[in-house]
Amino acid sequence: MTDTTTPTTAVTTTVADDNVSVEGVPTGLFIGGRWRSASGGATFPVRDPSTGEVLAEVADATPEDGIAALDAAVAAQESWAATPPRQRSDLLRAAFDLVREHAEDLAALMTLEMGKPLAEARGEVTYGGEFLRWFSEEAVRIGGDYRTNPEGTGRAIVLKRPVGPVYAITPWNFPLAMATRKIGPALAAGCTVVVKPAELTPLTTLFLVELFRRAGLPDGVLNVVPSLDAKGLSEPIIADRRLRKLTFTGSTPVGSALLKQAADNVLKTSMELGGNAPLLVFDDADLDTAVTAAMLAKFRNVGEACTAANRFFVQEGIADAFTAALTAKVDEFRIGRGSEEGTTMGPLIDDRAVDKAARLVDDAVSRGARLVTGGQRVDRPGTYYAPTVLDDVQPGSDILTTEIFGPVVSITRFATEEEGIRLANDTEFGLIAYAYTSDFARGQRLAERLETGMLGLNTGVVSNAAFPFGGVKSSGLGREGSHEGIEEYLESVYVLTPDPFAA
Numbered sequence: 484m485t486d487t488t489t490p491t492t493a494v495t496t497t498v499a500d501d502n503v504s505v506e507g508v509p510t511g512l513f514i515g516g517r518w519r520s521a522s523g524g525a526t527f528p529v530r531d532p533s534t535g536e537v538l539a540e541v542a543d544a545t546p547e548d549g550i551a552a553l554d555a556a557v558a559a560q561e562s563w564a565a566t567p568p569r570q571r572s573d574l575l576r577a578a579f580d581l582v583r584e585h586a587e588d589l590a591a592l593m594t595l596e597m598g599k600p601l602a603e604a605r606g607e608v609t610y611g612g613e614f615l616r617w618f619s620e621e622a623v624r625i626g627g628d629y630r631t632n633p634e635g636t637g638r639a640i641v642l643k644r645p646v647g648p649v650y651a652i653t654p655w656n657f658p659l660a661m662a663t664r665k666i667g668p669a670l671a672a673g674c675t676v677v678v679k680p681a682e683l684t685p686l687t688t689l690f691l692v693e694l695f696r697r698a699g700l701p702d703g704v705l706n707v708v709p710s711l712d713a714k715g716l717s718e719p720i721i722a723d724r725r726l727r728k729l730t731f732t733g734s735t736p737v738g739s740a741l742l743k744q745a746a747d748n749v750l751k752t753s754m755e756l757g758g759n760a761p762l763l764v765f766d767d768a769d770l771d772t773a774v775t776a777a778m779l780a781k782f783r784n785v786g787e788a789c790t791a792a793n794r795f796f797v798q799e800g801i802a803d804a805f806t807a808a809l810t811a812k813v814d815e816f817r818i819g820r821g822s823e824e825g826t827t828m829g830p831l832i833d834d835r836a837v838d839k840a841a842r843l844v845d846d847a848v849s850r851g852a853r854l855v856t857g858g859q860r861v862d863r864p865g866t867y868y869a870p871t872v873l874d875d876v877q878p879g880s881d882i883l884t885t886e887i888f889g890p891v892v893s894i895t896r897f898a899t900e901e902e903g904i905r906l907a908n909d910t911e912f913g914l915i916a917y918a919y920t921s922d923f924a925r926g927q928r929l930a931e932r933l934e935t936g937m938l939g940l941n942t943g944v945v946s947n948a949a950f951p952f953g954g955v956k957s958s959g960l961g962r963e964g965s966h967e968g969i970e971e972y973l974e975s976v977y978v979l980t981p982d983p984f985a986a
């Protein structure tokens with residue numbers, strides 16, 4: 484095993500013309516408080532999706548490295564759990580302050596490795612950082628309670644304990660926020676963590692972990708193992724009886740496979756999986772509000788979000804006006820490198836993502852949908868697909884049952900509220916729904932009847948560290964953010980005591 488280097492190579496690529504460079508981003512594994520190479524020394528390239536150029540070579544953790552990271556997390560678990568909550572809180576707060584201080588570096592880094600426009604990357608730094616601040620505040624509010632049994636003959640003390648070492652697997656679409664959303668509550672609760680970032684975007688997480696190190700992270704409390712072989716690395720970690728919690732954000736097939744693995748040791752799990760979000764526009768909606776919010780719900784992150792509106796259902800009386808107003812906005816997008824001034828839409832993550840968008844659009848058109856705008860790849864280097872609007876999408880089209888993860892609007896018209904709800908619920912997913920109506924009672928009915936973990940009512944973005952994020956049905960298990968978020972990393976222990984007044 485080689486553990487000689489401190490691989491903090493600079494990412495020398497500059498961000499477009501304004502010459503922002505991201506220096507000192509670690510490219511190694513972080514295990515037990517030290518940066519080191521992978522055993523065997525293998526690395527893999529991280530590319531800029533807007534050009535295809537290699538940004539950095541990152542250490543490729545082997546299964547042995549994964550177990551070494553778990554060893555470190557296990558070794559630190561007891562002392563971290565015993566660390567006063569105020570100290571755990573202070574570490575998270577210090578990390579939050581460093582994230583704020585390095586906001587521009589983090590934003591530039593995300594734009595480089597993931598492609599989103601700088602303005603969106605800055606938004607993610609704000610959003611992602613909030614999980615550290617929020618859970619620094621929750622760390623000191625972990626309570627228990629004292630109860631009397633119904634017979635009056637006993638008293639129970641219910642206390643909260645950290646579940647134990649956590650393995651966190653994160654996706655590439657929100658490289659910062661998906662990491663902080665797991666690391667924040669885990670550390671606050673007193674759990675140690677091994678995190679495996681997505682192989683397409685590991686640099687942001689590596690830099691985040693470096694910021695934690697600078698904030699005073701005790702050895703072993705947070706470890707990071709990027710790897711090209713996610714399955715090979717993860718299986719032995721999940722199979723290890725010392726691990727107590729698996730938290731994952733990614734696709735439903737992978738989440739479902741991980742749940743099967745987690746079943747062997749009955750691991751506590753949190754799964755934030757795929758979505759197929761309906762977006763309902765009713766005749767009584769305020770058109771401007773609906774269009775502005777729908778643009779955000781669909782096109783944030785180029786549509787590469789599990790919360791992205793996937794299926795637009797628009798009531799007949801407003802459909803022509805809505806489609807026309809939305810299309811006018813879609814045609815205003817300026818496509819380019821995320822780092823270029825004025826870019827409002829960057830590339831998709833890779834060729835596979837472009838092929839998928841193209842295939843779904845072609846299938847919908849072949850089944851009778853009307854192509855209103857877009858509908859083709861963009862003729863420039865990088866993995867771009869034109870923002871697209873399809874109207875009159877027909878039942879049976881693949882786009883209605885597949886998570887698009889791209890800048891494509893699929894509109895189906897409906898007549899009645901009943902039909903709209905039926906169409907919206909006609910999916911195995913249930914992460915988020917969006918609805919636009921000026922009738923409050925209708926909004927309440929939707930909240931009670933839509934099969935979803937979250938509902939954006941007359942708004943386009945719901946993500947907020949203070950509120951419980953998560954889905955129902957095949958969209959997942961558990962909630963992230965808010966006070967619910969820390970519960971995922973805690974166990975209740977109940978202690979029965981006798982009636983103190985009994986003779």
Ligand code: ADP
Pocket residue numbers: 652653654655679680681682713714717718732733734735737738740741
């Ligand atoms: P996407 O298709 O959006 O890339 P994935 O679910 O494939 O989503 O990936 C999300 C995360 O899960 C990434 O970190 C990826 O490396 C990881 N991953 C993918 N397959 C597996 C697997 N079999 N076991 C563990 N992690 C995996």
